[in-house]
Amino acid sequence: MSQDGTGVDLETSLGYLLKEASSVLRAAMEEVLRPLGMTVTHYACLELLAQRPGLSNSELARGAFVTRQSMNVLLQNLEREGHVTRPAEAPVGKVLPTRLTPRGRRSLEKATAAVRSVEVRMLAGLTEADQAAALRILRSMIRSLRDGDGGA
Amino acid sequence: MSQDGTGVDLETSLGYLLKEASSVLRAAMEEVLRPLGMTVTHYACLELLAQRPGLSNSELARGAFVTRQSMNVLLQNLEREGHVTRPAEAPVGKVLPTRLTPRGRRSLEKATAAVRSVEVRMLAGLTEADQAAALRILRSMIRSLRDGDGGA
DNA sequence: CTTTGCGTGTCAGTATTCTGACACGCAGCA
DNA sequence: TGCTGCGTGTCAGAATACTGACACGCAAAG
Numbered sequence: 001m002s003q004d005g006t007g008v009d010l011e012t013s014l015g016y017l018l019k020e021a022s023s024v025l026r027a028a029m030e031e032v033l034r035p036l037g038m039t040v041t042h043y044a045c046l047e048l049l050a051q052r053p054g055l056s057n058s059e060l061a062r063g064a065f066v067t068r069q070s071m072n073v074l075l076q077n078l079e080r081e082g083h084v085t086r087p088a089e090a091p092v093g094k095v096l097p098t099r100l101t102p103r104g105r106r107s108l109e110k111a112t113a114a115v116r117s118v119e120v121r122m123l124a125g126l127t128e129a130d131q132a133a134a135l136r137i138l139r140s141m142i143r144s145l146r147d148g149d150g151g152a
Numbered sequence: 153m154s155q156d157g158t159g160v161d162l163e164t165s166l167g168y169l170l171k172e173a174s175s176v177l178r179a180a181m182e183e184v185l186r187p188l189g190m191t192v193t194h195y196a197c198l199e200l201l202a203q204r205p206g207l208s209n210s211e212l213a214r215g216a217f218v219t220r221q222s223m224n225v226l227l228q229n230l231e232r233e234g235h236v237t238r239p240a241e242a243p244v245g246k247v248l249p250t251r252l253t254p255r256g257r258r259s260l261e262k263a264t265a266a267v268r269s270v271e272v273r274m275l276a277g278l279t280e281a282d283q284a285a286a287l288r289i290l291r292s293m294i295r296s297l298r299d300g301d302g303g304a
Numbered sequence: 305c306t307t308t309g310c311g312t313g314t315c316a317g318t319a320t321t322c323t324g325a326c327a328c329g330c331a332g333c334a
Numbered sequence: 335t336g337c338t339g340c341g342t343g344t345c346a347g348a349a350t351a352c353t354g355a356c357a358c359g360c361a362a363a364g
Contacts, residue, residue, distance in 0.1 A: 010203055010215075014283060015177055015271045017290040022174035023217040024297045025167055041320095051162055058342060063162075065175040070321050072344075093329050094342050119167045124296045130289050131166060137286045138169040141274045145176045193350090210312060222351050224313075245359050246312050307364070312357105319352070326345080333338085 018141075025122060032114040036107065041066060043115060045074055046100065046108040049084060054097035083107065170293075177274060184266040188259065193218060195267060197226055198252065198260040201236065206249035235259060 010016055029040050038046075044064040049055060055063070061071035075098060078084045083104030086096045100108065123131060162168055181192050190198075196216040201207060207215070213223035227250060230236045235256030238248045252260065275283060 010200070012287065013271070014275065014286055014290070015181075015267070017287065017294070018170070018174050018177060019217065021290045021294050021297075022170050024294050025170060028297045029167075039320095048162070056342075065171060067322060068343075069323090069345090073320085090329090090343090094344095095329095096343075115167070118297070119165070122293045122297050123166065125292050126289060130285070130292075133282070133285050134166055134289045135164065135169065137278060137282050137289075138166070138173045140277050140282075141173050142169070142176050144276045145173075145180050145270070145274050191350095208312075218350095219352060220313075221315090221353090225350085242313090242359085246314095246357095247359095248313075305364100307362100309362085310360090312359080314358105315354105315356080317352105317354085320350085322347105322349070324345105324347085326343105328342080328344105330341085331339090334336090 025118070028118045028121070029115055032118055033111060036111055036114065038107070038111050041070075041074060042078070043108075043111045045071065045078065046083065046104055047112065047115075049098060049100045050105065050108055053099050056095045056097060060098065078104065177270070180270045180273070181267055184270055185263060188263055188266065190259070190263055193222075193226060194230070195260075195263045197223065197230065198235065198256060199264065199267075201250060201252045202257065202260055205251050208247045208249060212250065230256065 026040055029043070033040060033043055041064055045060055048060055048063045052059075052063075057072050057075055058068045060075070061068045064071060066074075075084065075086065079086060082101055084098050085101055086098050090096055126134070178192055181195070185192060185195055193216055197212055200212055200215045204211075209224055209227060210220045212227070213220045216223060218226075227236065227238065231238060234253055236250050237253055238250050242248055278286070
């Protein structure tokens with residue numbers, strides 16, 4: 001298909017590989033989440049809420065790597081579908097703490113299992129040491145990027 | 153800001169970390185590309201063309217992890233701005249081989265420098281061995297995910 | 305030579321996300 | 335006490351990407 005005559009260092013760029021891995025992972029997650037009627041962002045939001053109940057819209061947005069606005073429309077959908085609840089009035093300030101409903105928790109269970117199977121598949125062929133190294137390396141990358149981002 | 157009382161294993165999930173790293177990397181790239189009037193997908197397309205001249209729209213799309221349709225509108229923009237050229241007639245079949253113009257090559261140079269600086273910053277704190285390990289691990293993840301994707 | 309499969313470019317419509325901007329509430333400081 | 339900085343929720347508009355569908359051309363199989 002490709003002329004493959006000039007195959008260069010695109011495949012040796014960690015940045016490109018990172019994007020590729022993330023893209024493939026997202027596609028794989030979408031594939032297993034679709035039968036459940038969920039998107040990746042849906043799942044991320046629910047998982048976040050399960051692990052940290054009472055998160056605000058903005059905090060959820062940061063955790064799912066989208067903007068507050070996007071997360072807000074997502075939360076409205078989830079609320080309408082009965083997966084999450086938000087108080088009509090802010091208990092303090094303007095923050096509306098969000099919580100999972102039993103129904104949301106139930107659909108999250110299936111999604112979590114599906115996603116976990118994808119992650120297991122992704123890690124097949126990697127030793128424990130590899131996974132530990134990956135964790136350390138990715139954290140280092142994130143920290144280095146963040147330091148320069150907000151700092152300078 | 154967060155109640156940080158339930159800090160769970162979100163930070164130990166390689167999938168989440170992968171998404172986080174990719175997100176931070178993309179943000180950092182957008183930040184340095186914005187002054188140049190380019191987006192990440194713009195840059196990816198140009199870089200792809202520099203390394204593999206004559207790529208088709210579909211091949212470009214696959215390389216930049218977007219759909220053919222999205223890449224097509226991007227190419228139309230780039231063509232209108234004089235960064236790339238596509239023959240009006242397909243030399244063979246329907247494939248329209250795309251090439252960089254001198255102007256496109258020039259703006260790519262600045263972008264490449266900017267992006268490279270981001271990648272260097274990302275890799276700060278990592279040894280050569282770490283980088284080699286990251287390459288190997290990411291490739292393994294991609295392959296494992298792909299095998300299960302299209303195969304099963 | 306005909307036919308089937310595959311990849312491609314393209315059109316139309318939809319959905320999702322983002323950027324920009326506004327007002328509000330809390331915390332710290334003079 | 336009054337004020338400034340910061341974070342938040344929300345509204346509106348625009349940009350971007352995606353899904354679905356169509357016709358065309360090449361290549362392999364009959």
